[in-house]
Amino acid sequence: MESQVQEIKQKLDIVEIIGKFLPLKKRGRHYLTNCPFHGEKTPSFTISPELQIFKCFGCGKAGDVFTFIQEYEHVDFKDALEDLAKVAGIVLKKDPHLTQVEKLHRRLIDLNQEAAKFYHYILTAHPLGKPALDYLLNRHITLDTIKTFRLGYSPSNPELVSNYLQKKGFTKAEMLASGTYGTSRYGNSMYDRFLGRVIFPQSDFRDRILGFSGRILPSDKSQNQAKYINSPETDIYHKSQMLYGINLAREEIKRQKSTIIVEGEFDMISPYQEGIKNIVAIKGTAFTTEQLQLLHRYTDTLILALDEDLAGTNASLKSIEVADTMGFDIHVIDLQNKFKDPDEAIMADPQFFKTQLATPVPIWDFIINSALKSHDSSTPKGKQDILRQVLPFLAKISNLVTRSDYLSKLASQLGSSPEAVIAESQKYKNNSSKLIEDQSLKIEDLPAKIPKMDILEEHLLSLIFSAKKPYLLATKITEHFAFITQRYQKVFSYLLKPRKNFVAAKFASRLPPELSSVFQDIFLHSTQFEFDSHSRLSEINKTINQIKSITYKDQLTTLSTKIAQAENQGEEEIVKKLEQDYNHILSELSQVQSTKR
Numbered sequence: 001m002e003s004q005v006q007e008i009k010q011k012l013d014i015v016e017i018i019g020k021f022l023p024l025k026k027r028g029r030h031y032l033t034n035c036p037f038h039g040e041k042t043p044s045f046t047i048s049p050e051l052q053i054f055k056c057f058g059c060g061k062a063g064d065v066f067t068f069i070q071e072y073e074h075v076d077f078k079d080a081l082e083d084l085a086k087v088a089g090i091v092l093k094k095d096p097h098l099t100q101v102e103k104l105h106r107r108l109i110d111l112n113q114e115a116a117k118f119y120h121y122i123l124t125a126h127p128l129g130k131p132a133l134d135y136l137l138n139r140h141i142t143l144d145t146i147k148t149f150r151l152g153y154s155p156s157n158p159e160l161v162s163n164y165l166q167k168k169g170f171t172k173a174e175m176l177a178s179g180t181y182g183t184s185r186y187g188n189s190m191y192d193r194f195l196g197r198v199i200f201p202q203s204d205f206r207d208r209i210l211g212f213s214g215r216i217l218p219s220d221k222s223q224n225q226a227k228y229i230n231s232p233e234t235d236i237y238h239k240s241q242m243l244y245g246i247n248l249a250r251e252e253i254k255r256q257k258s259t260i261i262v263e264g265e266f267d268m269i270s271p272y273q274e275g276i277k278n279i280v281a282i283k284g285t286a287f288t289t290e291q292l293q294l295l296h297r298y299t300d301t302l303i304l305a306l307d308e309d310l311a312g313t314n315a316s317l318k319s320i321e322v323a324d325t326m327g328f329d330i331h332v333i334d335l336q337n338k339f340k341d342p343d344e345a346i347m348a349d350p351q352f353f354k355t356q357l358a359t360p361v362p363i364w365d366f367i368i369n370s371a372l373k374s375h376d377s378s379t380p381k382g383k384q385d386i387l388r389q390v391l392p393f394l395a396k397i398s399n400l401v402t403r404s405d406y407l408s409k410l411a412s413q414l415g416s417s418p419e420a421v422i423a424e425s426q427k428y429k430n431n432s433s434k435l436i437e438d439q440s441l442k443i444e445d446l447p448a449k450i451p452k453m454d455i456l457e458e459h460l461l462s463l464i465f466s467a468k469k470p471y472l473l474a475t476k477i478t479e480h481f482a483f484i485t486q487r488y489q490k491v492f493s494y495l496l497k498p499r500k501n502f503v504a505a506k507f508a509s510r511l512p513p514e515l516s517s518v519f520q521d522i523f524l525h526s527t528q529f530e531f532d533s534h535s536r537l538s539e540i541n542k543t544i545n546q547i548k549s550i551t552y553k554d555q556l557t558t559l560s561t562k563i564a565q566a567e568n569q570g571e572e573e574i575v576k577k578l579e580q581d582y583n584h585i586l587s588e589l590s591q592v593q594s595t596k597r
């Protein structure tokens with residue numbers, strides 16, 4: 001395995017791989033971009049093609065091409081390995097280290113893949129699928145869309161699919177574990193949970209089918225059946241983590257920096273077919289923390305196109321509160337009660353939907369407006385109803401300025417005093433404000449002070465490494481300067497054992513392991529400078545002088561304490577000697593300071 005990791009690394013260029021995800025700018029020997037792991041406006045995410053590593057000087061994330069894929073795609077090492085092996089065109093030897101659980105997961109994913117293929121075949125190419133195909137085409141779902149979403153149909157013959165899967169080598173136990181199949185109460189035959197339904201494969205963001213959802217055909221006569229059913233919870237399918245369409249939408253979500261959230265499969269598919277591709281479905285009006293965390297990788301703007309009575313349920317209240325606390329900017333597409341859902345709106349009036357999408361309403365305005373519409377704000381009773389409906393949301397807005405703005409807005413809409421509305425809102429606050437206090441505490445705890453000497457010496461070394469001939473420069477510098485910080489002293493000492501040419505990767509390989517990350521930091525830092533050799537040299541001299549003057553000042557402080565002690569004890573000889581030293585250092589200091597600029 002280890003040798004294959006090396007093989008993959010050698011075939012891939014970290015710049016090329018990261019460049020697939022982020023726009024890179026060349027700066028000297030490095031590449032720079034805004035860090036994808038923390039918000040920033042000036043790039044501090046640095047990639048070294050020579051060392052094949054990256055590092056962010058803002059948040060500290062660093063590593064090689066594998067680390068990048070793991071962090072960026074939120075996958076474990078094995079998945080990153082698989083992805084990169086594919087890119088490198090290397091066939092991985094079967095990993096013998098898969099655990100039982102991992103093996104089962106892979107089998108279930110393979111099984112779902114095969115089942116989806118079969119369902120899709122029945123829908124698109126078999127007479128048994130005709131009624132379902134007609135149904136979809138009648139809903140204006142095109143054949144292309146059916147292919148893109150791998151829609152399918154589970155035929156009414158209960159054993160067709162299970163026989164097919166058995167032929168493909170899947171066992172009964174595996175079929176049961178997939179959640180799609182059950183055994184009949186009598187005998188051994190398997191039946192399909194989605195029998196007679198249109199099949200929507202449910203994929204994760206990596207395009208692996210984890211489960212299914214099935215919709216009954218309108219022509220189906222059997223009564224009291226749910227319109228939609230989903231796979232039960234299995235080893236791989238967890239409803240709370242699923243976002244329908246994320247496999248198709250995620251690149252567009254990243255590109256547009258926002259995602260539309262709808263309730264059901266058709267609400268996602270129809271706009272997607274109309275070219276609105278930054279869209280996912282959550283099934284229901286409430287989203288879970290897991291779904292929000294997944295979306296947070298790609299965007300911080302949510303545009304909700306959910307049921308009109310969004311403000312009506314505790315579940316949606318909770319999920320909006322969580323999204324707000326996570327820093328999402330939340331908007332709502334207002335369908336103005338003209339259409340019951342996005343699917344209907346897109347089919348009837350795509351232009352209207354697109355216009356509403358282009359001018360989404362901030363969630364807090366939407367909540368206030370819908371309450372004002374459904375109650376009479378001119379009566380005391382109506383006002384109370386509005387407050388009861390709206391305040392649970394407004395009281396929990398995490399940004400204090402936004403919160404106070406909206407409370408004032410609400411007050412003016414009701415013709416009440418802001419003070420009264422703010423006081424009333426206190427009743428709805430509970431523990432969300434505590435969360436905010438906790439966060440502000442953490443921020444203050446953050447930056448640990450780094451001694452100034454450290455910074456200057458690191459700066460100096462970076463300057464040296466940014467030169468064309470660091471070995472030559474180091475030999476010159478060592479004549480009149482010595483590093484004080486130990487780790488920098490050590491790295492510098494390797495520059496004093498010159499090779500013919502400086503090659504960063506070779507230099508790194510000569511260092512003992514404990515120095516390698518020290519060197520990587522310094523080397524990546526060197527990207528910040530765009531000096532010609534003359535201005536570099538003057539910056540080096542300036543830095544050396546700054547370091548020296550700190551050292552001299554320290555020495556002077558120590559000496560003056562000693563002199564005072566010696567004077568107290570009446571030791572004149574010692575005082576004299578110390579004063580000589582003091583004057584000597586003082587003159588050195590003034591020399592250093594006079595040449596400083």
Ligand SMILES: [Zn+2]
Nearest residue numbers: 035038056059
């Ligand atoms: Zn960062």
